[in-house]
Amino acid sequence: MPAASASATTKPRTVRAALNGGAPPGRSAAPRRRRPEFTARRGLLIAAFMTPATVFVAVFTYYPVIAGSQMAFRNWKLTDLTDTSWVGLKNFREVFADPAWGTVLGNTALWVAGSIVPQLVIGFTLALWLRRRFRFRGVYQALVFFPWAISGFLIGILFRWMFNSEFGVVNDLLQKAGLIDEPIAWLADPQTAMIAVLIANVWYGVTFFAIMILAALQSIPDELYEAAALDGAGKVRTLFEITIPYIRITLVLTVLLRVIWIFNSPDLIFGMTGGGPNNETHIVTTWMIKIAQQGDYGRASALGLLVVAALLVFAVFFLLATREKRGVTS
Numbered sequence: 001m002p003a004a005s006a007s008a009t010t011k012p013r014t015v016r017a018a019l020n021g022g023a024p025p026g027r028s029a030a031p032r033r034r035r036p037e038f039t040a041r042r043g044l045l046i047a048a049f050m051t052p053a054t055v056f057v058a059v060f061t062y063y064p065v066i067a068g069s070q071m072a073f074r075n076w077k078l079t080d081l082t083d084t085s086w087v088g089l090k091n092f093r094e095v096f097a098d099p100a101w102g103t104v105l106g107n108t109a110l111w112v113a114g115s116i117v118p119q120l121v122i123g124f125t126l127a128l129w130l131r132r133r134f135r136f137r138g139v140y141q142a143l144v145f146f147p148w149a150i151s152g153f154l155i156g157i158l159f160r161w162m163f164n165s166e167f168g169v170v171n172d173l174l175q176k177a178g179l180i181d182e183p184i185a186w187l188a189d190p191q192t193a194m195i196a197v198l199i200a201n202v203w204y205g206v207t208f209f210a211i212m213i214l215a216a217l218q219s220i221p222d223e224l225y226e227a228a229a230l231d232g233a234g235k236v237r238t239l240f241e242i243t244i245p246y247i248r249i250t251l252v253l254t255v256l257l258r259v260i261w262i263f264n265s266p267d268l269i270f271g272m273t274g275g276g277p278n279n280e281t282h283i284v285t286t287w288m289i290k291i292a293q294q295g296d297y298g299r300a301s302a303l304g305l306l307v308v309a310a311l312l313v314f315a316v317f318f319l320l321a322t323r324e325k326r327g328v329t330s
Contacts, residue, residue, distance in 0.1 A: 068301050120251075146207075148211070152267035
């Protein structure tokens with residue numbers, strides 16, 4: 001009884017001491033670090049450090065965005081800077097009425113879909129292969145990841161030489177294999193130019209999918225595959241019931257992110273074809289740059305706002321998928 005009463009009296013003292021910020025009886029109080037008080041001088045010091053970065057972002061980011069957006073509603077042409085009057089939605093109507101708009105819009109859809117699907121399939125296959133343990137796996141990984149270290153414009157120039165009709169390596173290999181009788185003008189023919197740029201972009205983007213999917217595959221516990229093997233599951237069943245469901249969110253995020261990049265990536269096309277021949281390889285972003293080079297900043301800005309609106313839609317889906325991933329992992 002005396003021991004029980006002593007314990008009962010000691011416990012409230014310990015709780016009270018902890019609530020009051022002190023140390024329990026019999027223990028030395030640890031020094032507490034006080035939070036510095038926020039004063040006007042401290043606030044001015046923080047503002048002084050933040051001001052250069054704030055000014056830099058405002059001048060080089062927000063001001064160009066606002067200035068470029070208001071150009072979309074004005075008659076802004078380099079050929080006549082004396083008349084920059086407000087024209088409302090005229091620039092947007094001219095964009096939609098342009099005969100090339102339908103071709104550009106179709107090319108953009110083909111550019112995104114025709115790049116994403118092969119990149120996903122080939123990248124997923126490479127990631128499954130690279131996940132296995134074999135000799136010189138690191139060398140093969142370096143070779144697969146190498147294209148991602150090169151800029152898209154340089155990739156475009158490289159493939160422009162490869163698809164050259166006179167001395168390109170593609171025609172040379174096809175002729176030696178007996179698949180064609182005479183060289184094909186890949187980049188000069190409207191029917192083959194888009195195929196050539198899609199092949200180049202698929203080769204360029206497979207690396208990104210392989211990197212992302214391989215990282216996700218390495219997070220799958222080996223016990224799941226061992227349990228599936230004990231249950232008699234084959235490779236196809238294991239793929240569709242374990243591998244893909246486990247990395248589903250990563251696949252969705254990777255596809256959405258890559259769609260945003262491809263939709264807003266004109267460098268490879270400019271390096272290969274410049275949008276030609278006859279606008280057959282122009283996508284929305286390359287066409288916007290071409291209009292700006294012609295001096296019609298009003299129409300180019302209107303087209304830029306349309307691009308931003310489309311990218312915002314993809315960004316919303318990306319954020320929703322990211323939130324779903326956080327909910328799953330938590």
